[in-house]
Amino acid sequence: MLQILEKVLDDNQRQQIIDALTQDNDHWQDGKLTAGASAKEKKNNWQLSRDHPAYAALANTGMAALKAHPVFMSAALPKTFMPPLFSQYGVGQEYGLHVDNALQTHPDTQQWLRTDLSLTLFLNSPEDYVGGELVIADDYGEHAVKLAAGDAVLYPSTSLHRVNSVQSGQRLAMVTWVQSLVRSDEQRQILHDLDISHILLRQKLQQLNHQAIDNGLVAKELDNLNKSYHNLLRLWAEC
Structure with missing residues (x-):
């Protein structure tokens, strides 16, 4: 990368x-x-x-x-x-x-x-x-x-x-x-893509549809994306 x-x-x-x-x-x-x-x-x-x-x-x-x-x-x-x-x-x-x-x-x-x-x-x-x-x-x-x-x-x-x-x-x-913390370049790229996607999606959805966020219509999917990021980081990180 x-x-x-x-x-x-x-x-x-x-x-x-x-x-x-x-x-x-x-x-x-x-x-x-x-x-x-x-x-x-x-x-x-x-x-x-x-x-x-x-x-x-x-x-x-x-x-x-x-x-x-x-x-x-x-x-x-x-x-x-x-x-x-x-x-x-x-x-x-x-x-x-x-x-x-x-x-x-x-x-x-x-x-x-x-x-x-x-x-x-x-x-x-x-x-x-x-x-x-x-x-x-x-x-x-x-x-x-x-x-x-x-x-x-x-x-x-x-x-x-x-x-x-x-x-x-x-x-x-x-x-x-x-x-x-993550030795593999390929794994770092996956984590970076997930992290940036999560941040940008949350920002765009907040701008476009506050009501959907407040009602949890998309918040769950964003939370699942964030969960996947942190679980992969937990799996791959060498502390």
């Missing part, structure tokens, strides 16, 4: 992050330092050091916005997050085709995290740079993703993907990984 998340960050949040990232060049480090063995030679970018004085505040802003985004929470069903990476791609920089490590060590807890989902949050406008598309491969081909500032893409970490070379300008993004 490839899921586009619109307006994760509002303009103020995004600008605060960009201002902090562009004010200090002393805390950028080679992106190879966080790449796995097989991806290290393919990775050519800069990443903000976690020692940057503003890193914690930037990370908190980005992660809080994600957790407040209803589509993200429904689609990801997150259990654990990796602390985010803030990346910068300048002219000629890219990240060749690779797959993310299946297991990563959380830098704070030193606990293993299984990477079920990868997320890229685009921080600056696509008009600010040429190239730099995130290209995700799946059974249906390759999907080039270059989103509006503040939007994000969520996709299975099992996917091969790359970041195309930046031809001009600068690409800024936040990246993180999620261990989900």
Whole structure:
């Protein structure tokens, strides 16, 4: 499942992050330092050091916005997050085709995290740079993703993907990984479809026919749909 998340960050949040990232060049480090063995030679970018004085505040802003985004929470069903990476791609920089490590060590807890989902949050406008598309491969081909500032893409970490070379300008993004309560991408998709369908149906029926809702003419069917969602979640979740 490839899921586009619109307006994760509002303009103020995004600008605060960009201002902090562009004010200090002393805390950028080679992106190879966080790449796995097989991806290290393919990775050519800069990443903000976690020692940057503003890193914690930037990370908190980005992660809080994600957790407040209803589509993200429904689609990801997150259990654990990796602390985010803030990346910068300048002219000629890219990240060749690779797959993310299946297991990563959380830098704070030193606990293993299984990477079920990868997320890229685009921080600056696509008009600010040429190239730099995130290209995700799946059974249906390759999907080039270059989103509006503040939007994000969520996709299975099992996917091969790359970041195309930046031809001009600068690409800024936040990246993180999620261990989900539900390991299977197929099961997460079913749950997400049920959840969104239940929410949208209830909203539409409330708008169209308050009397039917009040009289229980359709409420029972909505309750059964909600019951199916939670019983499947109960069956599949790994807490």
